[in-house]
Amino acid sequence: MGASLDSVKSGTETEEMSADTDLRERLLQVALELIAEGGLAALSIRAVARRASVSHQAPYHYFADREQLLAALSEQGFRRLIADFERVSSHDDDDPLRRLERLGAAYLRFALRHPGQYALMFRRDVVDHHRHPALAEAGGCAFQTLVDAVTAIHAAGRLRGGAPDQLSVVIWSTVHGAASLWRDGALQTKAEELDEEGLIALVTSRLSAMIEKGNP
Amino acid sequence: MGASLDSVKSGTETEEMSADTDLRERLLQVALELIAEGGLAALSIRAVARRASVSHQAPYHYFADREQLLAALSEQGFRRLIADFERVSSHDDDDPLRRLERLGAAYLRFALRHPGQYALMFRRDVVDHHRHPALAEAGGCAFQTLVDAVTAIHAAGRLRGGAPDQLSVVIWSTVHGAASLWRDGALQTKAEELDEEGLIALVTSRLSAMIEKGNP
DNA sequence: TGACCGACCTGACAGTGTCAGGCTAGAGGA
DNA sequence: TCCTCTAGCCTGACACTGTCAGGTCGGTCA
Structure with a gap:
């Protein structure tokens, strides 16, 4: 058979x-x-x-157990996210703050378009990154893109206080939190006039406000 | 028996x-x-x-199914969070920005001290708020505390742009994202010198920076 | 020809949520 | 006192899950 x-x-x-x-x-x-x-x-x-x-x-x-299949799926998600990052990074506009905003928007779009896979990427209770080096590496690479973007803002002298890697943590928290809350339906009931694009605009605009020097 | x-x-x-x-x-x-x-x-x-x-x-x-037990646990979590909010709100210092920071810190402390219960409170795939009105009400009440805090800042004329309820969404996203990423261990590998209190200080300080008028 | 191996398969097991149908102690009425 | 009812449990089954153990079968290679 x-x-x-x-x-x-x-x-x-x-x-x-x-x-x-x-x-x-x-x-x-x-x-x-x-x-x-x-x-x-x-x-x-x-x-x-x-x-x-x-x-x-x-x-x-092909997969030793359930977790290995989920890990492969999770790694694939991070690689696709990185690909999205690269797509919006290779923009002729080279203002580092705009670049950070585009990265944030790309992050949110990915999370909102692939909610299941995105959720999996952060469910360490079902997929432990320590047991899957390739996955950990992909996740680290995605985060590093954010750090690099913030570092570029710092290099341009437009960062208001704080170390780039620490500010990246806050920025990542903001986009990850917005994506998670939206996916879980927690935001829809609070701000009813908000749609997906509205959320993306709202969050990304505050990303630069959070770290830019000399913001009004 | x-x-x-x-x-x-x-x-x-x-x-x-x-x-x-x-x-x-x-x-x-x-x-x-x-x-x-x-x-x-x-x-x-x-x-x-x-x-x-x-x-x-x-x-x-006592519980019709598994979800009902989880819903009761989730609702209990929101009520405890609200209690924590009330504890830090009744402070003699009435600076609205400091109050928001204290709320943010209380939120993060709750999430870090009760990671399992906190995770459950936002797992709508296992507990649908629409099917549990008491839970939805408790969750809404917790969020409303944040909105009220931001509204107070607005009333004091210290809010930089944006509607209070929309800014509350961003602030909630930030603390929720930080709590989730920390719980999942995603931040520990990125910023190694960061401990729990460091994370709380880092995030709460940026909360006010994100919305305060005339910030340097 | 015979040994080996990759790529599947069937069969079993314990654990899970849930449906169906007990049992028993106590309360309330006759 | 007897009877009925109900709250608060219980046992037994079912289908589903991940996983262990052990096939089968076609191809490769010495």
Whole structure:
């Protein structure tokens, strides 16, 4: 028996992926679908296996346990976030404060568009970064982008007090908090006239206000 | 059988609570212990029942399902947070900016001292506020305290731009983000010289910088 | 030809939340 | 005194989960 339909790849390209794709990749994509549909609670190894039409044990050939699959998903999220960062960084406008604002907006957009995956990236109770060096490295790289942006503001002499790495902590806290609260629906009931773009504008505008020298 | 040792209450007051206490209260306390010891993942209805020395079904007499128990725990958390807010509010110093800073510090202290319960208070995937009006009301009350504090700053003419409720969203985001990132261990690796009190000082100082008029 | 191995599979186990249906002590009315 | 009712538990089952143990099968390589 097994995966009996290799090399067939006939008419059904419409759904999911073609059958001969790496099972590992297919499992990751299916897991992402499940998270997007029903949140982290809807993600079980067996559910992933079912949707991928393999046995409930097949995923364990590629991932030692549940946490390893989640770690791979989490790392993928950080890499995509970093890619988003790079996209908005390579802007011809080189004002460091605007750059920080664009990074903040990109962060929030990523979090709001991929709420399930974003949540997973910070659920250390289910994925311990210490056990997954590649994940820890990706997360560190994302944070470093923020630190670099603040350092550039400092170098331009426009930072009001504080060390760049410490101010980065506060800035990261602000965007992470806004993203988390919005995802959890905690903000929608408080400021009803606020939509996603409004939230992004509100938060990013205060990011520079928080650290810029000589702000009115 | 059942709870066979009512009205005894002899020598064993040292551990947990006396045996004739409300089972409902005992379940909540045991649940809190489990969360404190092993996080939310360690909290199962059956584990609570085991530690409370009752059958696995006894909790369902008081809580319709798992979510109801978690909702009660979450609501208790918000009420304790509100109590902390009131404690630091009734200070003879009536500078509204200092008051906001004290609120922020109280928020962070609560989150850092009760990480499991705090996490639960914002896990809407496990506890939907819409299904638990008392919980939603407690959460709204806590947020309102922040809004009131910002409104007082506005009334004193010391707010730089923005509506109080919108600025409250940003401030809440900042403290919530800092608390969440610290709890998840995401900050410890980035700014190693930072301890809990350092984080509180760092964040609260930037809260006023974010909104105060005429800040240097 | 035979040993090996990667890529799956089936079958079991303990743990979980939850449904269904007990049991028992006490209260309230006849 | 007897009967009924109910609150406050209980036992037993179910489907679901992650995970351990041990197949099977096609290909590779000596």
